[in-house]
Amino acid sequence: MEEKRALISQTPQDILGPEDQAHSLRQYFSPGRETVVVAITSGKGGVGKTNFTANTAYLLAQMGKKVCVLDADLGLANIDVLLGLVPRKTLANVLRGECTMTDIVLEGPGGMAIIPASSGLREMANMGREQQKILADQMASLDGEFDFLFIDTAAGISQQVMAFLAASPQVILITTPEPTAVTDAYAMVKLLNSEYGKRTIYLVVNMVRRYREGEETAGKLSLVVKRFLGEHIKIEHLGSLPYQTDIAISVREQRLYVEKYPDRKFAGLLKEICYKLTDFTLFPGVRGGVSLFAKALMRGLGNK
Ligand SMILES: Nc1ncnc2c1ncn2[C@@H]1O[C@H](COP(=O)(O)OP(=O)(O)O)[C@@H](O)[C@H]1O
Ligand SMILES: [Mg+2]
Structure with a gap:
């Protein structure tokens, strides 16, 4: 309760140091055959995970990175809808052995790849050995293909959502400054640490209305x-x-905001985040990262 009070108190707590100016000095890395696997989560739904993921993927693709987004949200507001793409086949077809992973990959704006996984999620929860082998082999075929694999997860703390987060070496947590979003974000951090041993959680504060609001929220x-x-x-x-x-408006037009307005402050700020994502000291790539992720995912889903 005390935690909750501290999170929703209105007292500005300027405990963060000055904005890190050093990003321009950071090393930009070319991971070669290594992939950075990052899951995007939040406590509360509707805080902007999918928008963040898609716009970030676009900017990184513009920076010459090969980016893949795995849509792991069973809900309706999926990344394919956001981008106006219509998947003909999904992970469900792969798990049934009807096609390969590369058959289902969609090409999104800027050349990003999208794996429409959400409709295979129900099957993933009950996979037998045969299907596990299919998934492991198919995921392994993506190894080294991408610099980044983003997992856009659903809100909540279901076993499936947690399995994706646990399997991802890096987790980005999105919140808004709203007290309900911040308390849910805190609950997620607590769970990720106590149950899944995460030591660092990367935070993005979205929908900030005042310049200092982001830092105040992160500070709190x-x-x-x-x-x-x-x-x-x-x-x-x-x-x-x-x-x-x-x-x-851009969501309704099924166009990415940063693609439509590349010169706005929003795109500039998101680019700063992208520079940090390309800093390998923060986000190290892992050789065989995609297959390691797939193995950990299957363990988390509780399949034998
Ligand atoms: N920075 C922002 N400013 C205003 N609206 C936003 C912003 N980011 C996201 N939204 C809106 O919030 C809603 C939820 O975004 P979405 O990315 O689907 O959230 P999530 O994936 O977390 O459920 C969408 O209508 C989206 O247009
Ligand atoms: Mg979403």
Whole structure:
């Protein structure tokens, strides 16, 4: 309860240091055959995970990175809808042995790849040995194909969602400054640390309405995490993104906001986050990262 009060208190807590100016000095890395696997999560739904994932994937693709987004949300507001793509086949077909992983990959804006996995998720929860082997082999075929694999997850803490998060070496948590979103974000951090041993969670504060609101929100969350969860878990604030009333318009037009408005501040701020994502000291790529992820995912789903 005390944690909750601290999270929703209105007292500005300027505990973060000055904005890190050093990104321009950071090393840009070319991972070769290594893939950075990152899952995107939140506590509360509707905070902007899918928009963040798709716009980030686009900017990274513009920077010359090969990016793949695995859509792991069973809900309706999926990345394919956001981008106006119509998958003909999905992971469900792969699991039934009807086609290969490369057959289902869709090409999105900027050349990003999208794996429409959500309709295979129900099958994934009950996979037998045969299907596990298919999935493992098919995932392994993607190894080294991409610099980044983003997993766009559903909200909530179902076993499936947690299996995706547990299997991802890196997790980005999205919240808005709203107290309900922040308390749910905290609950997610607590769970990821206590049950899944995560030590660092990367944070993006979305829909910020004032310049300092992002840092205040990140500061508050970090402070409460430090106070109640101790030194075993760290919140790394990657950046904040402003509330844009016209994002809804570009969503309706099924166009990415940063593609439509590449010169707006929103795109500039998201690019700063992309530079951090390409910093291999923060986001190291792993050789065989995709198959390792698939193996861990199957363990998490509780399949033998
Ligand atoms: N920075 C933002 N400013 C304004 N609206 C946003 C912003 N980011 C996302 N949205 C809107 O919030 C809603 C939820 O976004 P979405 O990415 O689908 O969230 P999630 O994937 O977390 O459920 C969408 O209508 C989207 O247009
Ligand atoms: Mg979503």
